[in-house]
Amino acid sequence: MEERIVNYKCPNCTGPLRYDEALGKLKCDHCESVFTAEEIQAQMEAEKAQEQAQEDASAWDTSTMTENWGEGSEKLAVYNCPSCGAELICEKTAAAIDCPYCGNHTILLEQLRGALKPDYVIPFQVTKERAVAALKEHYKGKIFLPKTFKEENHIQEVKGIYVPFWLFDGTADADVMFHATRTHVHREGNDEVTVTEHFNVHRAGSVDFEKIPVDASSKMPDEYMDAIEPFNYSEMKEFSTAYLPGFLADKYDVMVENCSQRADERAAETVYRAMESSVVGYMGKVCVNKRIALKRGQVKYAMLPVWLLSTKWKGKNFLFAMNGQTGKMVGDLPVSLGRFWGLFAAITAPLTAIVWLLLQ
Numbered sequence: 001m002e003e004r005i006v007n008y009k010c011p012n013c014t015g016p017l018r019y020d021e022a023l024g025k026l027k028c029d030h031c032e033s034v035f036t037a038e039e040i041q042a043q044m045e046a047e048k049a050q051e052q053a054q055e056d057a058s059a060w061d062t063s064t065m066t067e068n069w070g071e072g073s074e075k076l077a078v079y080n081c082p083s084c085g086a087e088l089i090c091e092k093t094a095a096a097i098d099c100p101y102c103g104n105h106t107i108l109l110e111q112l113r114g115a116l117k118p119d120y121v122i123p124f125q126v127t128k129e130r131a132v133a134a135l136k137e138h139y140k141g142k143i144f145l146p147k148t149f150k151e152e153n154h155i156q157e158v159k160g161i162y163v164p165f166w167l168f169d170g171t172a173d174a175d176v177m178f179h180a181t182r183t184h185v186h187r188e189g190n191d192e193v194t195v196t197e198h199f200n201v202h203r204a205g206s207v208d209f210e211k212i213p214v215d216a217s218s219k220m221p222d223e224y225m226d227a228i229e230p231f232n233y234s235e236m237k238e239f240s241t242a243y244l245p246g247f248l249a250d251k252y253d254v255m256v257e258n259c260s261q262r263a264d265e266r267a268a269e270t271v272y273r274a275m276e277s278s279v280v281g282y283m284g285k286v287c288v289n290k291r292i293a294l295k296r297g298q299v300k301y302a303m304l305p306v307w308l309l310s311t312k313w314k315g316k317n318f319l320f321a322m323n324g325q326t327g328k329m330v331g332d333l334p335v336s337l338g339r340f341w342g343l344f345a346a347i348t349a350p351l352t353a354i355v356w357l358l359l360q
Helices: 037-057 130-137 222-227 255-276 337-359
Strands: 004-009 016-020 025-028 075-078 087-091 106-110 157-190 191-215 247-252 285-311 316-323 329-330
Touching: 075 247, 130 285, 130 316, 130 329, 157 255, 191 222, 191 255, 191 285, 222 316, 255 285
Parallel strands: 157 247
Antiparallel strands: 004 016, 016 025, 075 087, 075 106, 087 247, 157 191, 157 285, 285 316, 316 329
16 A cells, blocks of 8 residues: 555545554544544445435436337337438328328338337327318418418328327425615705615525426427427326327437436426515515525326427428417418518509609
8 A cells, every 4th residue: 555545535524544654544634533444445435335326316217117008009010200210109000101290201110119108198189170270370461471381281281299208207406595685765855865775585495396398309399399388287198009099109219318407407497486486575686696406206208299280491391389288389480582572572663663753
């Protein structure tokens, strides 16, 4: 053993330990504590075990997940889209389907394997007729919209798909300090005096979260799924393949570990906003210090209903999405420059002629 042991720290004061030849032990020069090499080794192993236990305790619990789809699974298959890579779970009897993400018509058939069985499903409640009607209403008044977007046969291509979601349970503890101010104005003789009071406001508490949703499909833009939330969990059912006929189901391709950061961020932001909203009665407030600790719980896998229409216009993809339970909708639309400049010319030409006549 060398005279000085690098990274060996005193358990009492965390000072560095050195080997004392006269004592035949490790000694701390700060607090003069003395330890045998065996005692320090045991201490280090105990600390390592504790760190591992804490790491295990903070991990998401996925122990209940299974690949056993149960009764009805023999009627299902996975279709792999060679264009965008989407893996869609559908009935084996389907001869051909169109990919709802990219509109590709050539889908290859594979066996259903390696796919976790969902824990929950929210059945579709918005009919296709209602989704189509909402899309038509969405298009109304959009005079610069390309003609292809308004064609009836195009609108009818809306497809119902169960989008995969990880649902995260957990608790967020927050300890936040705010600097708040309150201002008063009064008169002293002819002078107007402004007095600003300063306060240190402390807020602490915890919020329990159940089923924080994070979509598990890389093809689905996260901002779209955030925009059509919330889903009503009171109508959530235990998963059954009986809900799938007539619809597609996207197979997850983003693992729990890669979605957990979004769940953490949503939990942390929510608990912070809860603390912030309780600071009332002040004219201004600024967070000066915050500590948020997350306790991760169980993760469940769910299929949530979405109506989709994917369209390509001049090399760019446009996506329309609707919550298949509540009808909440989001979508971006292109602008036809030909229509824009045509209308611009129709408006400006008469004005130009009038101005020219007035100047004569």
